[in-house]
Structures are given as structure tokens and as C-alpha cells.
Amino acid sequence: MLDKKRLRIAIQKSGRLSKDSQEMLKACGLKINMREQRLIAHCENMPVDLLRVRDDDIPGLVMDGVVDLGIIGENVLEEESLLRAQTEDPAQFELLKRLDFGGCRLSLAVPEDFDYQGPESLRDLRIATSYPGILKAFMDKAGVPFSSCMLNGSVEVAPRAGLADAICDLVSTGATLEANGLKETEVIYKSKAVLIKAAGKFDEEKQALINKILTRVQGVQQARE
Numbered sequence: 528m529l530d531k532k533r534l535r536i537a538i539q540k541s542g543r544l545s546k547d548s549q550e551m552l553k554a555c556g557l558k559i560n561m562r563e564q565r566l567i568a569h570c571e572n573m574p575v576d577l578l579r580v581r582d583d584d585i586p587g588l589v590m591d592g593v594v595d596l597g598i599i600g601e602n603v604l605e606e607e608s609l610l611r612a613q614t615e616d617p618a619q620f621e622l623l624k625r626l627d628f629g630g631c632r633l634s635l636a637v638p639e640d641f642d643y644q645g646p647e648s649l650r651d652l653r654i655a656t657s658y659p660g661i662l663k664a665f666m667d668k669a670g671v672p673f674s675s676c677m678l679n680g681s682v683e684v685a686p687r688a689g690l691a692d693a694i695c696d697l698v699s700t701g702a703t704l705e706a707n708g709l710k711e712t713e714v715i716y717k718s719k720a721v722l723i724k725a726a727g728k729f730d731e732e733k734q735a736l737i738n739k740i741l742t743r744v745q746g747v748q749q750a751r752e
């Protein structure tokens with residue numbers, strides 16, 4: 528059970544951000560009793576509970592005030608913010624700190640033999656992505672109409688499978704694109720993991736704990752620079 532008096536922090540349960548997120552919190556002095564399959568992990572030496580969930584759920588949990596803090600990729604945060612901007616319930620959160628892990632870029636990529644001359648080359652074509660909001664914002668700014676094909680995984684195989692003409696996907700080394708006969712043509716969003724806080728006022732004790740953790744995060748990052 529989550530105790531509202533304790534500080535609640537959402538982190539990715541398993542994936543590219545989970546190990547670095549846990550290590551960052553440990554380096555801040557939190558003693559965490561982590562059991563592999565558990566949703567909630569209690570901190571032994573501070574009034575902190577960790578909620579371990581899928582990364583996609585973290586922005587919503589923070590924006591809805593279900594948890595107090597969250598560690599999440601800016602790409603996922605931006606996508607959720609764009610989605611909420613279209614609703615009556617716009618995104619509310621505070622960015623506390625950009626972190627030094629989880630770096631990647633969201634890029635457009637096309638088949639090797641595609642003659643890419645800029646976004647205009649994608650006019651009226653179909654682009655597969657897991658980030659339709661960020662993609663649309665970029666293409667609207669470029670003034671290029673297109674259609675999208677929403678895929679939550681295996682985006683890189685879409686052109687070969689005949690599902691799309693191009694893709695918009697996360698890239699770090701570029702090996703996945705290369706292995707699928709694609710070339711990166713345009714970086715549309717650069718991302719890192721960030722520490723975010725729910726909007727609104729916290730009681731004094733919780734706010735003091737947040738300040739303490741933030742100061743320690745800054746210290747840990749400075750020491751690593």
C-alpha cells in the first residue's frame with residue numbers, strides 16, 4: 528500500500544531507465560529494499576516509497592498527483608504533454624532536473640535508397656511512429672502534410688513490411704536503423720531522463736525531503752561530470 532505521508536517516486540520497473548534511476552536514488556542515500564517483481568519498494572532510511580511501473584505511465588501518474596516525483600525520458604513526457612494540451616486537462620508538473628542518463632534522439636529515418644531532401648520529401652507519405660504528437664508538431668511546423676501509422680514497437684520494420692514509407696523513432700547508436708536498411712535524416716527531438724515533480728503545494732516535511740533529494744541529485748551529477 529502507498530502511504531500518502533511518505534514521498535512517492537515513480538520509476539521505470541524494467542527497461543533502459545530502470546537501472547540508472549535506481550542507482551541515482553541509491554547514490555542520493557536512499558536505502559531501497561528492491562524485490563524484482565514488486566510494484567512498490569519501500570525505502571528503509573527515509574519516508575520514501577518507489578512505485579515501479581511502465582515508463583509510459585509515469586508522466587500521467589505525476590501530472591495527476593498520484594505520485595510526487597517521477598524519473599522519465601523527456602520524449603515520453605513531451606508526448607504526454609502534447610496529448611494533454613488537446614484536452615481540458617493540460618499537463619501540470621514541474622521539471623526539477625535534467626539527468627545525465629537515458630540520452631537518445633527522436634529522428635526521422637527513410638530507406639537507404641530514398642532521396643531525402645528535407646521534410647518536404649515526406650509530403651503525403653506515411654510515417655510509422657510511437658510518438659505521433661511530437662512527429663505532428665514537427666511536420667506541422669515544417670508545413671508538410673503526412674499520414675501516420677501508430678506502432679508501439681517494431682517501428683523500424685514498418686518500411687520493409689510495407690506499412691509505411693518512413694519512420695520516426697528513437698535512436699542512440701544508430702545500429703537498429705542500419706540493421707533495417709534505414710538512414711537517419713532528421714533529428715526532431717533530443718531527449719534525456721528528467722526528474723519531475725507534481726504541481727501544487729506540498730506539506731513542509733515532504734517539501735523539505737524533496738529539496739534534500741534534489742540537492743543530492745545535483746551533487747551526484749556534479750561529481751560525475
Ligand code: PRT
Nearest residue numbers: 542543581582583600629630631697698699700701702703
Ligand atoms: O516497458 P516499458 O514501457 O517501461 O519500456 P519501453 O520498452 O517503452 O522503453 P525502453 O526501456 O526501451 O526505453 C525507455 C526510455 O529510454 C525511452 O523512452 C528513452 O527515453 C530512453 N532511451 C534511450 C531509449 C533508447 N535510448 C533507445 N535506443 N529508448 C529506446 N531505444 C530503442 C529505440 O526505440 C530503437 O528500437 O533502441 C533502438 C535504437 O537503439 P540504437 O542504439 O540501435 O540506435
Ligand code: ZN
Nearest residue numbers: 581582583584
Ligand atoms: Zn514504454
